[in-house]
Amino acid sequence: MAVSVPKTQKGAVVEKPGKDAKAVVKEIPVEEPQEGEVLIKMVATGGTN
Amino acid sequence: MPYRLAFAEGRLESCHDDASSRWWTRGCRPHCQIGPWRNESQDVYTIFGAGLICRGQMVGIKAVWSVCGKCEECKDGEDALCSNGVSSGAHKSGTFQEYAIGPASYVTPVPDGIDPLIAAPVMVPPLWCTLC
Numbered sequence: 670m671a672v673s674v675p676k677t678q679k680g681a682v683v684e685k686p687g688k689d690a691k692a693v694v695k696e697i698p699v700e701e702p703q704e705g706e707v708l709i710k711m712v713a714t715g716g717t718n
Numbered sequence: 719m720p721y722r723l724a725f726a727e728g729r730l731e732s733c734h735d736d737a738s739s740r741w742w743t744r745g746c747r748p749h750c751q752i753g754p755w756r757n758e759s760q761d762v763y764t765i766f767g768a769g770l771i772c773r774g775q776m777v778g779i780k781a782v783w784s785v786c787g788k789c790e791e792c793k794d795g796e797d798a799l800c801s802n803g804v805s806s807g808a809h810k811s812g813t814f815q816e817y818a819i820g821p822a823s824y825v826t827p828v829p830d831g832i833d834p835l836i837a838a839p840v841m842v843p844p845l846w847c848t849l850c
Contacts, residue, residue: 680815692814699817707822709777713834714813715841 674708675699776834777825778841783810784821 678699681692702708785792785800792800806812811819828837 674817678816680811697815700811700819702819705822706819707777707825709779709818709820709825711813711816711818712776713838715835715838 776828776830776832776837777820778828778837779806779813779818779820779825780841781806782824784824787823 676699677696679694680697682695682697684691684693700708782798782800783804783806785797785804786802787797787800789801791797797803804810807814826841828834
């Protein structure tokens with residue numbers, strides 16, 4: 670089953686963790702799953718706080 | 719400002735390393751929330767929640783990315799309190815990206831017909847900020 674997965678993606682990266690933390694959207698590599706792991710295409714995400 | 723990165727719904731699209739490819743060609747893999755691991759003293763498998771995940775199955779990554787399945791908390795079914803737990807968004811890259819990695823044995827299958835926007839917040843246990 671051929672599935673096309675890009676080499677890079679957009680992701681929110683935290684800069685300066687701590688009180689001055691800022692999330693910056695960057696172009697980052699798509700990680701390679703290791704044995705026992707699965708690659709998941711995100712369709713929704715959320716959080717609290 | 720506290721900031722939390724984590725918790726996702728996703729759809730398994732690809733496992734593009736050799737090991738995973740071989741895995742998927744054998745079909746569905748057994749899945750359980752933790753393990754199963756071998757309980758040597760009782761000679762039984764201890765399984766907390768069982769099911770199957772297959773390519774294309776919608777799954778969720780939880781705030782707790784993975785657990786050891788061996789500590790007292792895990793054995794008591796309190797896996798969210800695993801003393802060796804790995805946290806999504808802090809120890810592992812979170813879900814504010816287009817593709818995320820999850821452990822096959824600890825992602826949560828989402829039943830068909832569930833809106834991902836509804837399911838996503840359910841992946842948050844009242845436990846840890848992953849990044850705050």
